Amino acid sequence: MTSERIAAFSDGVIAIIITIMVLELKVPHGADLNALSGLLPIFLTYVLSFIVLGIYWNNHHHMFSLTDRITGGVLWANLHLLFWLSLMPFVTGWMGENHFAPLPTALYGAVLLFSGIAYYILEQTIIRSQGANSKLEAAVGTDRKGLASVVLYAVAVPLAFVNQLISDAIFVLVALMWLVPDRRIESLFDEMQRKERST
Amino acid sequence: MTSERIAAFSDGVIAIIITIMVLELKVPHGADLNALSGLLPIFLTYVLSFIVLGIYWNNHHHMFSLTDRITGGVLWANLHLLFWLSLMPFVTGWMGENHFAPLPTALYGAVLLFSGIAYYILEQTIIRSQGANSKLEAAVGTDRKGLASVVLYAVAVPLAFVNQLISDAIFVLVALMWLVPDRRIESLFDEMQRKERST
Amino acid sequence: MTSERIAAFSDGVIAIIITIMVLELKVPHGADLNALSGLLPIFLTYVLSFIVLGIYWNNHHHMFSLTDRITGGVLWANLHLLFWLSLMPFVTGWMGENHFAPLPTALYGAVLLFSGIAYYILEQTIIRSQGANSKLEAAVGTDRKGLASVVLYAVAVPLAFVNQLISDAIFVLVALMWLVPDRRIESLFDEMQRKERST
Amino acid sequence: MTSERIAAFSDGVIAIIITIMVLELKVPHGADLNALSGLLPIFLTYVLSFIVLGIYWNNHHHMFSLTDRITGGVLWANLHLLFWLSLMPFVTGWMGENHFAPLPTALYGAVLLFSGIAYYILEQTIIRSQGANSKLEAAVGTDRKGLASVVLYAVAVPLAFVNQLISDAIFVLVALMWLVPDRRIESLFDEMQRKERST
Numbered sequence: 001m002t003s004e005r006i007a008a009f010s011d012g013v014i015a016i017i018i019t020i021m022v023l024e025l026k027v028p029h030g031a032d033l034n035a036l037s038g039l040l041p042i043f044l045t046y047v048l049s050f051i052v053l054g055i056y057w058n059n060h061h062h063m064f065s066l067t068d069r070i071t072g073g074v075l076w077a078n079l080h081l082l083f084w085l086s087l088m089p090f091v092t093g094w095m096g097e098n099h100f101a102p103l104p105t106a107l108y109g110a111v112l113l114f115s116g117i118a119y120y121i122l123e124q125t126i127i128r129s130q131g132a133n134s135k136l137e138a139a140v141g142t143d144r145k146g147l148a149s150v151v152l153y154a155v156a157v158p159l160a161f162v163n164q165l166i167s168d169a170i171f172v173l174v175a176l177m178w179l180v181p182d183r184r185i186e187s188l189f190d191e192m193q194r195k196e197r198s199t
Numbered sequence: 200m201t202s203e204r205i206a207a208f209s210d211g212v213i214a215i216i217i218t219i220m221v222l223e224l225k226v227p228h229g230a231d232l233n234a235l236s237g238l239l240p241i242f243l244t245y246v247l248s249f250i251v252l253g254i255y256w257n258n259h260h261h262m263f264s265l266t267d268r269i270t271g272g273v274l275w276a277n278l279h280l281l282f283w284l285s286l287m288p289f290v291t292g293w294m295g296e297n298h299f300a301p302l303p304t305a306l307y308g309a310v311l312l313f314s315g316i317a318y319y320i321l322e323q324t325i326i327r328s329q330g331a332n333s334k335l336e337a338a339v340g341t342d343r344k345g346l347a348s349v350v351l352y353a354v355a356v357p358l359a360f361v362n363q364l365i366s367d368a369i370f371v372l373v374a375l376m377w378l379v380p381d382r383r384i385e386s387l388f389d390e391m392q393r394k395e396r397s398t
Numbered sequence: 399m400t401s402e403r404i405a406a407f408s409d410g411v412i413a414i415i416i417t418i419m420v421l422e423l424k425v426p427h428g429a430d431l432n433a434l435s436g437l438l439p440i441f442l443t444y445v446l447s448f449i450v451l452g453i454y455w456n457n458h459h460h461m462f463s464l465t466d467r468i469t470g471g472v473l474w475a476n477l478h479l480l481f482w483l484s485l486m487p488f489v490t491g492w493m494g495e496n497h498f499a500p501l502p503t504a505l506y507g508a509v510l511l512f513s514g515i516a517y518y519i520l521e522q523t524i525i526r527s528q529g530a531n532s533k534l535e536a537a538v539g540t541d542r543k544g545l546a547s548v549v550l551y552a553v554a555v556p557l558a559f560v561n562q563l564i565s566d567a568i569f570v571l572v573a574l575m576w577l578v579p580d581r582r583i584e585s586l587f588d589e590m591q592r593k594e595r596s597t
Numbered sequence: 598m599t600s601e602r603i604a605a606f607s608d609g610v611i612a613i614i615i616t617i618m619v620l621e622l623k624v625p626h627g628a629d630l631n632a633l634s635g636l637l638p639i640f641l642t643y644v645l646s647f648i649v650l651g652i653y654w655n656n657h658h659h660m661f662s663l664t665d666r667i668t669g670g671v672l673w674a675n676l677h678l679l680f681w682l683s684l685m686p687f688v689t690g691w692m693g694e695n696h697f698a699p700l701p702t703a704l705y706g707a708v709l710l711f712s713g714i715a716y717y718i719l720e721q722t723i724i725r726s727q728g729a730n731s732k733l734e735a736a737v738g739t740d741r742k743g744l745a746s747v748v749l750y751a752v753a754v755p756l757a758f759v760n761q762l763i764s765d766a767i768f769v770l771v772a773l774m775w776l777v778p779d780r781r782i783e784s785l786f787d788e789m790q791r792k793e794r795s796t
Contacts, residue, residue, distance in 0.1 A: 005658065008207070008605070012612035015211035018285070020219060020617060024624065025289045027223065031297035036306070050285070054278045061204065076776070079651040086619050086647070093624035101628035179275070207406070214410035219418060221484050226422065226491040230499035249484070253477045260403065378474070406605070413609035416683070418617060423687045425621065429695035434704070448683070452676040459602065577673070 006078060007064040011057070013082050017089060018053045021046060024093030042096025045108075048171060049092040052112065055178045056085060056119070066136045067126050077125040081118040087111045105167050106160035112171065113153035120146050149174045205277060206263040210256070212281050216288060217252045220245060223292030241295025244307075247370060248291040251311065254377045255284060255318070265335045266325050276324040280317040286310045304366050305359035311370065312352035319345050348373045404476060405462040409455070411480050415487060416451045419444060422491030440494025443506075446569060447490040450510065453576045454483060454517070464534045465524050475523040479516040485509045503565050504558035510569065511551035518544050542590055547572045603675060604661040608654070610679050614686060615650045618643060621690030639693025642705075645768060646689040649709065652775045653682060653716070663733045664723050674722040678715040684708045702764050703757035709768065710750035717743050741789055746771045 025042055028035035060081075067074070091111045095104040120143065127137045140146075156170040224241055227234035259280075266273070290310045294303040319342065326336045339345070355369040423440055426433035458479075465472070489509045493502040518541065525535045538544070554568040622639055625632035657678075664671070688708045692701040717740065724734045737743070753767040 005608075009608050009612055009654065011204075011208050012211055012609055013616055015208055016215055016613055016616040017619075018281075019212055019215040020620065022216075022285050022288055023219065023222065023620065025286075027289065027292035027296055031293075031300035031303050033302065036302065047282075050278075050282050054275070057208065058274060075655060076651070079647075082615075083644075083647050086616055087622075089619055090622045090624060094628075097624055098628035103630065103633065104628050107633070210403075210407050211410055214407055215414055217480075218411055218414040218484055221415075221487055222418065222421065224485075224488045226488065226495055230492075230496035230502050232501065235501065235505070246481075249477075249481050253474070256407065257473060409602075409606050410609055413606055414613055416679075417610055417613040420614075420683050420686055421617065421620065423684075425687060425690035425694055429691075429698035429701050431700065434700065445680075448676075448680050452673070455606065456672060 003064050003067045003070055006070055006075060007061065010060055010064075010078060010082060014053060014057045014060070014085065017085055018050060018057075021049055021053075021089040021092055024089055024096065041099045042093065045092050045096035045100075048175060049088050051175050051179060052171075053085065053088060055175065056115070059119070059178075062139075063123060063126065063136060066139055067130075069129060071125075071129045073125050074122070074129055077118070077122040081115065081122050084111055084115040084118050088115075100164050100168055102160050102164050105164040106157050109153055109157040109160060109167055109171065112174075113150065113157060116146065116150040116153055120150060145177065149177070202263050202266045202269055205269050205274065206260065209259055209263075209277060209281060213252060213256045213259070213284065216284055217249060217256075220248060220252075220288040220291055223288055223295065240298045241292065244291050244295035244299075247374060248287050250374050250378060251370075252284065252287060254374065255314070258318070258377075261338075262322060262325065262335065265338055266329075268328060270324075270328045272324050273321070273328055276317070276321040280314065280321050283310055283314040283317050287314075299363050299367055301359050301363050304363040305356050308352055308356040308359060308366055308370065311373075312349065312356060315345065315349040315352055319349060344376065348376070401462050401465045401468055404468055404473060405459065408458055408462075408476060408480060412451060412455045412458070412483065415483055416448060416455075419447055419451075419487040419490055422487055422494065439497045440491065443490050443494035443498075446573060447486050449573050449577060450569075451483065451486060453573065454513070457517070457576075460537075461521060461524065461534060464537055465528075467527060469523075469527045471523050472520070472527055475516070475520040479513065479520050482509055482513040482516050486513075498562050498566055500558050500562050503562040504555050507551055507555040507558060507565055507569065510572075511548065511555060514544065514548040514551055518548060539590075543575065547575070600661050600664045600667055603667055603672065604658065607657055607661075607675060607679060611650060611654045611657070611682065614682055615647060615654075618646055618650075618686040618689055621686055621693065638696045639690065642689050642693035642697075645772060646685050648772050648776060649768075650682065650685060652772065653712070656716070656775075659736075660720060660723065660733060663736055664727075666726060668722075668726045670722050671719070671726055674715070674719040678712065678719050681708055681712040681715050685712075697761050697765055699758050699761050702761040703754050706750055706754040706757060706764055706768065709771075710747065710754060713743065713747040713750055717747060738789075742774070746774070 025039060025046060028039060088111060091104070091108040095101075095108040098104045123136065123140065123143060123146065127134045130136060152170050152174050156167040159170070160167040224238060224245055227238060287310060290303070290307040294300075294307040297303045322335065322339065322342060322345065326333045329335060351369050351373050355366040358369070359366040423437060423444060426437060486509060489502070489506040493499075493506040496502045521534065521538065521541060521544065525532045528534060550568050550572050554565040557568070558565040622636060622643060625636060685708060688701070688705040692698075692705040695701045720733065720737065720740060720743065724731045727733060749767050749771050753764040756767070757764040
């Protein structure tokens with residue numbers, strides 16, 4: 001089992017998830033603005049989910065380009081990540097159709113949370129499989145950005161029952177954190193990583 | 200991240216879009232001609248969308264065969280294009296089910312317009328990433344054909360509210376422009392490109 | 399554009415068609431044998447369509463393994479074939495849900511007919527693009543088996559309005575013709591091909 | 598036809614099956630816990646099916662990495678396996694929606710049974726195509742684990758009409774047998790394989 005094979009399979013699954021998600025955007029019956037405007041919440045959720053999946057695809061790729069050996073553990077940790085990502089179309093549809101109601105928002109956050117955890121587990125599994133001088137560890141350090149995303153999602157889930165707009169804002173914030181690499185944040189992360197290494 | 204990888208992922212997404220679009224062609228309940236004829240508008244839209252996606256796949260391929268280096272900008276410009284293309288099944292279903300009503304026709308045009316713009320942005324992002332002596336720039340010049348498509352789509356969107364048949368005609372015209380390379384138009388474009396280069 | 403690329407894209411599209419077709423097998427509401435037995439016609443149609451698509455995938459592969467150069471004509475002839483194949487889930491669902499009623503059976507046959515014609519056009523387009531000493535022509539000759547399938551489908555379409563069981567039998571017959579290579583038929587075809595070459 | 602090609606196609610089909618299965622997890626209308634809890638049986642079935650398909654993908658890969666020559670028989674034995682796997686979304690939806698009722702449970706088991714048989718047939722077809730010194734035979738021996746799975750599924754199907762929980766337990770047991778390689782069972786299988794070889 002080469003890393004290319006597992007990357008290609010994961011690419012396929014992510015490509016399918018990102019694409020069938022559009023099926024949740026059900027064609028409305030009317031042909032007027034009313035019919036269309038009812039779809040706005042689900043469309044916005046779709047945009048967010050598309051970006052999140054794009055980020056995962058991107059990061060997943062970088063990770064596997066630094067991975068040569070695929071152990072059984074890596075294989076299943078990867079399938080575990082794909083499992084959580086595969087639930088994205090469902091939670092996208094549910095949150096969108098219910099106009100960001102508390103429970104669907106919390107569940108959307110939970111899937112993002114478990115996806116984030118699964119990504120972290122996969123990363124650590126690969127690092128452990130590479131032993132000392134792990135190329136991946138050298139590249140990501142303790143992956144503070146990944147951990148920060150997990151913590152933010154963990155906070156967003158209960159907050160959905162207080163005010164779901166806060167949770168939605170956190171989802172967007174995490175996406176922006178990966179999408180628009182803020183120079184200052186980037187250098188902050190770099191700084192932390194450097195310190196960590198020199199310790 | 201090699202250009203092959205991103206091209207394979209894009210191929211996958213386009214293959215899925217082009218195929219799940221058929222799910223919008225809902226199986227009718229009756230078994231007679233009446234049941235079938237009600238599907239004609241959606242079938243025609245399906246044919247058009249299939250051709251449009253085929254053209255994008257074709258052009259996308261040529262573009263990436265001239266692209267060696269994938270920067271973060273190129274990656275996201277590509278996902279941006281895939282995002283708009285991923286809406287094709289939805290607008291195909293909506294325009295088809297509503298027999299080319301004004302608003303669905305305008306929205307169909309808008310998705311084509313944004314896809315065209317996204318393609319142009321991707322092209323320019325790659326050209327910029329290649330710097331001077333860009334292989335892609337040498338091949339497409341200012342991509343007058345791409346720009347002409349964008350302009351035609353931009354005109355078709357408001358015209359849908361005047362007479363949607365004009366818009367539909369424009370959609371078909373743009374597709375034919377790419378599908379059936381008219382010798383005279385081709386040589387006109389070549390001429391323009393030559394002039395531009397010699398300047 | 400290499401032939402591998404176009405073959406991989408076609409593989410992807412056929413893999414998706416063959417798989418989403420199962421979505422036409424709608425989960426019934428009851429949990430008893432009655433609910434299940436209502437699905438038998440669509441299940442049988444599914445089996446047939448699965449085999450037909452498997453045959454196309456198989457033949458398509460052999461064809462492209464003998465194809466080096468991809469011209470614009472080959473590319474569009476290939477998309478033309480994929481277009482007709484992409485309608486398989488729709489006609490499978492319609493024929494299955496209507497228990498092989500005449501019109502759905504005729505339409506199923508029509509899609510098979512146009513797929514067969516599209517395959518033949520693709521074959522001829524590749525052969526023409528290879529000029530004299532075409533490797534593909536050497537392998538398939540005049541492709542009598544392909545032509546026979548087209549003729550049989552053309553006969554099956556109108557016969558659906560006489561007795562749809564005859565049409566269904568023809569669909570099964572053509573599939574078996576490709577699936578179970580009858581020694582005598584094979585040698586008959588070989589014989590014809592040899593004669594043709596020596597002329 | 599190289600083994601890579603057939604493996605890539607199979608990967609694609611399995612990736613699509615594993616992903617469209619989520620479409621059976623229909624977005625509920627309400628936004629409360631009630632709406633969500635009704636989905637629990639289908640979610641649990643989804644998890645099980647995801648794991649089963651992950652195991653098949655994994656084993657399929659190992660098998661084809663030991664396969665060089667693809668005969669017509671191997672190709673069709675592989676499509677036969679993919680056919681049964683393609684029914685997974687349907688039986689997952691049916692068993693899940695009916696809260697593990699007897700008949701849907703039996704049908705789920707039947708699809709697992711036929712998938713297991715199809716896998717075994719594929720394995721034997723490849724081994725036969727490799728003749729003496731078959732690499733695959735050397736690796737799997739008589740594949741007692743595969744045969745044990747088939748026997749267990751064959752037992753689970755009729756037991757669904759006695760008490761479906763027993764069947765469900767067997768499905769989980771077989772998955773665990775592949776997922777969590779128990780040292781003792783593994784060494785037991787190894788022992789058996791060694792004995793068999795020395796005979």
